Amino acid sequence: MSYFFETLVSGLFAGVMYSLVAIGFVLIYKASGVFNFAQGAMLLFSALTFVTLTEKGMPFALAFIVTSLVMVVIAILIEWLVLRPLRNRDPLTLFMATLGLSYVIEGFAQLLMGMDVHMLDLGIPDVAVQVGGIYVSQFDIIASLIALTLVATLAIAFNKTRMGISLRAVAADTLAAQSIGIRLPVIWRIVWSVAGIVALVAGLVWGSRQGVQYSLSLVTLKALPVLIIGGFSSIPGAIAGGLLVGATEALADIYVGPLVNGSVSTWFAYILAVGFLLIRPAGLFGDREIERV
Amino acid sequence: MSLFTKAMSLATAAMAVTLMSSASFAEDGSGQQLYPLFTYRTGPYAPSFIPFGAGNIDYLRYINEVEGGVDGVKILVQECETAYTIERGIECYERYKNGYNGALTAAIYPHSSGLDVALTDKARIDKIPIVSPGGGQNIATDGRVFPYQYPLVFDYWSEAQIIVDYIAQQAGGYDKLKGLKIATLYHDSGYGRDTIEPLGILAKKYGFEDIQIPVPHPGEQQQTQWQQIRRANADWVFLRGWGVMTPVAIKTAARVGFPADRIIGDIWSGSEDDARPAGAAAKGYLAVSVFPPGTDYGILKTLKKDILDKGESDLKDNSKFGTVYYNYGVIEAITFVEALRTGHKKFGNRPLTAAEGQWALENLDIDQKRIAELGAEGLISPLKTSIDNHKGETIAAKIIQWNGQSWDTRTDWIKADASLFADVIKAKAAAYAKEKGIQPRVATN
DSSP states (O other): OHHHHHHHHHHHHHHHHHHHHHHHHHHHHHHHSOOOTTHHHHHHHHHHHHHHHHHTTOOHHHHHHHHHHHHHHHHHHHIIIIITTTTTSOHHHHHHHHHHHHHHHHHHHHHHHOSOOBOOOOSOOOOEEEETTEEEEHHHHHHHHHHHHHHHHHHHHHHHSHHHHHHHHHHHOHHHHHHTTOOHHHHHHHHHHHHHHHHHHHHHHHHHHHOBOGGGGGGGGGHHHHHHHHOTTOHHHHHHHHHHHHHHHHHHHHHTHHHHTSOOHHHHHHHHHHHHHHHOTTTTTOOOOOOOO | OOHHHHHHHHHHHHHHHHHHHHHHHSOOOTTSEEEEEEEOOSSTTHHHHHHHHHHHHHHHHHHHHTSOSBTTBOEEEEEEEOTTOHHHHHHHHHHHTTOBTTBEEOOBBOSOHHHHHHTHHHHHHHTOOEEOTTTSOGGGGOTTTOTTEEOOSOOHHHHHHHHHHHHHHHHTSGGGGTTOEEEEEEESSHHHHTTHHHHHHHHHHHOOEEEEEEEOTTOOOOHHHHHHHHHHTOSEEEEEOOTTHHHHHHHHHHHHTOOGGGEEEOGGGOSHHHHGGGGGGGTTOEEEESSOOOSOSHHHHHHIIIIITTTOOSOSSGGGTTSHHHHHHHHHHHHHHHHHHHHHHHHOSSOOOHHHHHHHHTTOEEOHHHHHHHTOBTTBOOEEOOSSOSSOSOOEEEEEEEOSSSEEEOSSOEEOOTHHHHHHHHHHHHHHHHHHTOOOOOOOO
């Protein structure tokens, strides 16, 4: 039974790591109704920028601040060069634009910072500690605390600040928000900047585990089922979805995998997501859209 | 004329000038041997190609510029970017299978196991030799059924054998294998699953417990798999990773308390880029090496003097010189050049056709004397092919160990016993021939 719990707990921690990636998607979806395909590329770009700066001798904190500023500049450029010309277009057009954007960002990252694999040491010991008879990774505990802090900060920002309330207004009804004087380009710039910084945090956590390399952008593949299950527009949903995906795929690998002589975790999360699409299309916490016909 | 029309006219004129100039400046390849270099300088696998491609190019540049070509025949290198995708690889194959601008194609190195498989039927129809050192199809060892596939140098079945041989050495003999638990953590793909069968055979033969654990692509999360290994009390882990799977495995192993010096990585888990991202956790980690790293080989010293120090290397970062992937590129280029030399002895010193390239590839004989002449002692092991054996009669690898900064060589060449799986491979090839309606050739050499 302890093996079951150990698997469950490690799955839950993995789920928190997935949630970190999913939050970036949620932020942009909430503000513009767009599934940002470039989130993975932003994650790669930010981690690569950070590691390049630290390798050049910049202290950790300063590198974090400089990379955050770089992500803000990228957000402003994206709003100016991509989103503004496509304002009021179909969400599918914007989605396609983010698809193209992902290639541009990845190519730009490669051009500027090369293709080398970098080691990233955040100074967090990646060793197991025993909690209640179960081995838990110290790194996973700290990564989870980082995710929880991020969620709490975002929740406060969205609920208590003027910017957050404006963002919620845009998410609820873009035209109505504009009619009361909320400037959409400003909101977009802020949201893309925050999504960029979230991508940096996720990139550092994942990069520390697997090295900072081009394939880092692939971790976003794990975010899709998390978003479908949790709901595209809910940050708590991203956390709940992540936990559910992490736990079920870990348990499925142990208990279902041997029955099919292979690993099932990759597709098991998607099976779960399809189930949700059939039963609860808006996900656990997503906004259910009601259209007048 | 409107602004739009003006812009269009200018663009058209610019395009025409570009096309005309590229046509007139395209290198005349007549009298040269084409080497279509399938690259993946972009995409997730680019970090491994960049030093590999540089090793390839630097050796061929040395042959052209210092030795004046292969027996006087210059090699024309034409790059074609595949981004490690099969569809783009097939486009590259189609572009260069019949040569380029007068230069003849003798063989194609696809630089991708997936592409090697995808080209099997095409190559048979086009009669183009496909060469994949270290990454070909083991079944294609039987050249009677696969006349155009050359899985030179290495295969994963031999690798499984070499791993078991090394563990037996460490345990104090093959009899000590009985009761040991060897877990294989494999990338859940055709490549990763390829060692399940030989390890099953070896487990029966030696009496060790064979534990197989798959990791889904790309392998960024392996906590459950390592918990399984710890729970099974495995003595050794054979890590058959690819890309991010390797550093994540090493780090996760450390987290569950599994010692790094009891993990032996596969040849694609044994580069600097596999170990370095795992940081301190990788210290002591072992790997199989067919492409030994280091610069202390005659040919590497020559390349440094004649290419690198003269600023003519394809490397942008000279610290990659002598790394696993750089040396792999050099070794692969050696197999191409030696195949050309073999062909020249029979057909004369001129560019070879694909049919002549095929003959040369199945009559390769790089023996110890030739290895010494090449300055490649310790870098490559002898390679002798035949119609019966497109892989090479002697398959060998070394075990290397990560010291935290670079690789140290732990063993000399460990030779796999080719007879052990020969019948199984022949039976598989025969079944393939039957399925495809292929009449196997008769070995005459």
